[in-house]
Amino acid sequence: MSHSDxxxxxxHLTVSYGPVPALLDISFSVQPGQLVGIIGPNGxxxxxxxxxxxxxxxxxxxxxxxxxxxxxxxxGSIAYVPQRGAVDWDFPVTVxxxxxxxxxxxxxWYRDLSPTDRELADDALEMVRMSEFKNRQIGxxxxxxxxxxxxxxxxxQGGDLLLLDExxxxxxxxxxxxxxxxxxKSRESGKTTLVVHHDLSTAAEYxxxxxxxxxxxxxxxxxxxxxxxxxxxxxxxxxxRVFANLSSKKEPSPANKDxxxxxxxx
Amino acid sequence: MxxxxxxxxxxxxAGMIKALIAGSFISIACGIIGCFIVLRxxxxxxxxxxxxxxxxxxxxxxxxxxxxxxxxxxxxILLGALFAGLITVTLIGFVTKVSRIKEDAAIGIMYTGIFAxxxxxxxxxxxxxxxxxxxxxxxxxxxxxxxxxxLWMLAIICCLIFAVVIMLYRQLLxxxxxxxxxxxxxxxxxAIDYLLTACTSLVVVCxxxxxxxxxxxxxxxxxxxxxxxxxxxxxxxIIASAAxxxxxxxxxxxxxxxxGNAPGPSVVVMSTFYFMITLFCAPRYGMIxxxxxxxxxxxxxxxxxxxxxxxxxxxxxxxxxxxxxVSLPGFSARSALQRLExxxxxxxxxxxxxxxxxxxxxxKKLQRAHxxxxxxxxxxxxxxxxxxxxxxxxxxxxxxxxxxxxxxxxGHPLTDPHGAEIPEDFIHIESGEIHLSLLRQGDMAIIxxxxxxxxxxxxxxxxxxxxxxxxxxxxxxxxxxxxxxNLVLSHSxxxxxIVKKR
Numbered sequence: 041m042s043h044s045d046x047x048x049x050x051x052h053l054t055v056s057y058g059p060v061p062a063l064l065d066i067s068f069s070v071q072p073g074q075l076v077g078i079i080g081p082n083g084x085x086x087x088x089x090x091x092x093x094x095x096x097x098x099x100x101x102x103x104x105x106x107x108x109x110x111x112x113x114x115x116g117s118i119a120y121v122p123q124r125g126a127v128d129w130d131f132p133v134t135v136x137x138x139x140x141x142x143x144x145x146x147x148x149w150y151r152d153l154s155p156t157d158r159e160l161a162d163d164a165l166e167m168v169r170m171s172e173f174k175n176r177q178i179g180x181x182x183x184x185x186x187x188x189x190x191x192x193x194x195x196x197q198g199g200d201l202l203l204l205d206e207x208x209x210x211x212x213x214x215x216x217x218x219x220x221x222x223x224x225k226s227r228e229s230g231k232t233t234l235v236v237h238h239d240l241s242t243a244a245e246y247x248x249x250x251x252x253x254x255x256x257x258x259x260x261x262x263x264x265x266x267x268x269x270x271x272x273x274x275x276x277x278x279x280x281r282v283f284a285n286l287s288s289k290k291e292p293s294p295a296n297k298d299x300x301x302x303x304x305x306x
Numbered sequence: 307m308x309x310x311x312x313x314x315x316x317x318x319x320a321g322m323i324k325a326l327i328a329g330s331f332i333s334i335a336c337g338i339i340g341c342f343i344v345l346r347x348x349x350x351x352x353x354x355x356x357x358x359x360x361x362x363x364x365x366x367x368x369x370x371x372x373x374x375x376x377x378x379x380x381x382x383i384l385l386g387a388l389f390a391g392l393i394t395v396t397l398i399g400f401v402t403k404v405s406r407i408k409e410d411a412a413i414g415i416m417y418t419g420i421f422a423x424x425x426x427x428x429x430x431x432x433x434x435x436x437x438x439x440x441x442x443x444x445x446x447x448x449x450x451x452x453x454x455x456x457l458w459m460l461a462i463i464c465c466l467i468f469a470v471v472i473m474l475y476r477q478l479l480x481x482x483x484x485x486x487x488x489x490x491x492x493x494x495x496x497a498i499d500y501l502l503t504a505c506t507s508l509v510v511v512c513x514x515x516x517x518x519x520x521x522x523x524x525x526x527x528x529x530x531x532x533x534x535x536x537x538x539x540x541x542x543x544i545i546a547s548a549a550x551x552x553x554x555x556x557x558x559x560x561x562x563x564x565x566g567n568a569p570g571p572s573v574v575v576m577s578t579f580y581f582m583i584t585l586f587c588a589p590r591y592g593m594i595x596x597x598x599x600x601x602x603x604x605x606x607x608x609x610x611x612x613x614x615x616x617x618x619x620x621x622x623x624x625x626x627x628x629x630x631x632v633s634l635p636g637f638s639a640r641s642a643l644q645r646l647e648x649x650x651x652x653x654x655x656x657x658x659x660x661x662x663x664x665x666x667x668x669x670k671k672l673q674r675a676h677x678x679x680x681x682x683x684x685x686x687x688x689x690x691x692x693x694x695x696x697x698x699x700x701x702x703x704x705x706x707x708x709x710x711x712x713x714x715x716x717g718h719p720l721t722d723p724h725g726a727e728i729p730e731d732f733i734h735i736e737s738g739e740i741h742l743s744l745l746r747q748g749d750m751a752i753i754x755x756x757x758x759x760x761x762x763x764x765x766x767x768x769x770x771x772x773x774x775x776x777x778x779x780x781x782x783x784x785x786x787x788x789x790x791x792n793l794v795l796s797h798s799x800x801x802x803x804i805v806k807k808r
Contacts, residue, residue, distance in 0.1 A: 091486060094486060094487075094489060094490035095489055095490060096485070096486045096489040096490065112492070115490065115491055115492035116490075116491045116492055118490050120486060120487050120490050122484060122486060122487070126486075127483075127484070128345075128483065131345060131482075131483050131540075132345075132534065132537060132538050132539055132540045132542075132543045133479070133483060133538075133539065133540060134538060134539055137479075137539065137540075141479075141480055141483075141484070141487065144476050144480060144491060144493075145491035145492070147476070149473065149474065149476070149477060150473070153476075177538035177539075197491075
């Protein structure tokens, strides 16, 4: 199959929680090594798309293929960073415990976590500079630190596909840098990353490609093509006058051009 | 005690020994499972299962009698109770799914409904000869009546719970903490949920023997909640919860022997007592710890007021002056001063306080914020007597960006409305390249980037300038050292010339 080279193939994905579909007829393909942003207004199905890719939400119709395989054949190779609001921060787990969760997928139920697993979790914490907080309960951290712990979990898991739900919301500038650093490093190592993102002003700078969602797929492609005033105002219903000149301001940088889909041979 | 006496003692106290062993098994199992119930917020579900049991018990008596014609034994009754519990859980899920009824209401409907169904059949006269349900014992608990079969059953259940929690610890942890990730790595989340519900039903059914239907939830929740206040890791919480369950049961049981009442209520009273103690005294999440933390915390506002007071009144200030004049209800200025000294912002010698160099900087920043706010408020047309009060509140809004905005908007004023000097923007000036507009009379600077405006005036990168006085309030003047030329710049022109202060 020709498209089995893609990291993600979504075809006609439709998900509903009642009469109104959360996602309707979504089709797109992502090549390996791309850093993709998912944008769209509140309640536009961004998290649902992530959850469908994770296999947590069952689609009513349509198919998802990851690396050319069915979703349940690649379980464990998808790392996930939840939205901050979706986590119970009072849960009795420490920073290290969370990082270790990244190793659960590689450990069968009858076996204990190995010393190697512990090392990998520690390395991941080192990478996001959270080692010194190893024994802290996760509620005793700042918002940015909390986000970094979950990044470490994703790193420790070492999957080929990384899904992040609003990692940049409510974090300080330093953490935003740190997360971006990790994302870019994982792109260099050939991993594919999907990020739910809400800040249009940084979307062009951060991502190779953008998915514009509002139940339906309104656009998929490089940021210059997606961040068009007409397209955005259609999705955001004219609430976005501020961003009207965004696309003209963000000329594709040379670095960006290198990563356009046409240039990389799939 | 010789051997014979010991045996006699055993015989005489057989009931008590059995009750203690049974109670220990049950409270440990409940303590372990209770942790997951607390963390998953399922306590109402445990209550529902407990009530549904009655229907299950009654049904197993009736069905066995009617169909097989023999008296039900405790294992059959346990299975019946379990079955009823699972049916209730399924029905609750069903109602939530097919209608707009939310889960709490669905639980309320189903558990009372099924409990009532059991009560209805148990109280029908013609059935009562088949049914051997001790309704009072069922409602209030009857640990004293434990039989040997019951003990075996409890031991097996306890082992089962141990096995499930130890073997599936990671799965239980992850499905409770992050079900989405659990699903993504292939853990059967739904199956784990059902397993946990089954375990809950098992321990609830056993717990009813000790404390009865109404109090059984306490056996699950109270020790787990107590442990939750004390420990930050799940496995420690589980061990502590089992221990609290055990201690609660033993102390409650002996209290009941001493006072001669039923053990159920006293077990729950003791558990609640331990919980309350923990709630007050827990080292991190307790109320006293919380209160102490809040008391030791000196509000930023008070700290800023004190620093503002010191810098306004010269280098050295009497401690008593500060204590007398700076105050915030509920907090002592003296402990705030101690805090400042600890942070290295002030130095106390005898009765005097002085700012350290670091304190000077912080205080200057605050003074700058305060005086810029005053200038800003005056520019909005606020009356002079209000300006100081409002600025006093607003100076605590001293985020750097906000202050920079005010400074720029006001045209980098030199003095506040009372004529006091506004400290210069030393933070930016120290950081290197700045707009010429930030400089003041007498400052020397090197041009880094003359910008288009500067170029037309004949200045170049690397030239030296000496800043002169502002002319008519909003024009900057500067003498170019190399050419001897005097520049007069508007605010926007001065903004576009980038310099480094020397």
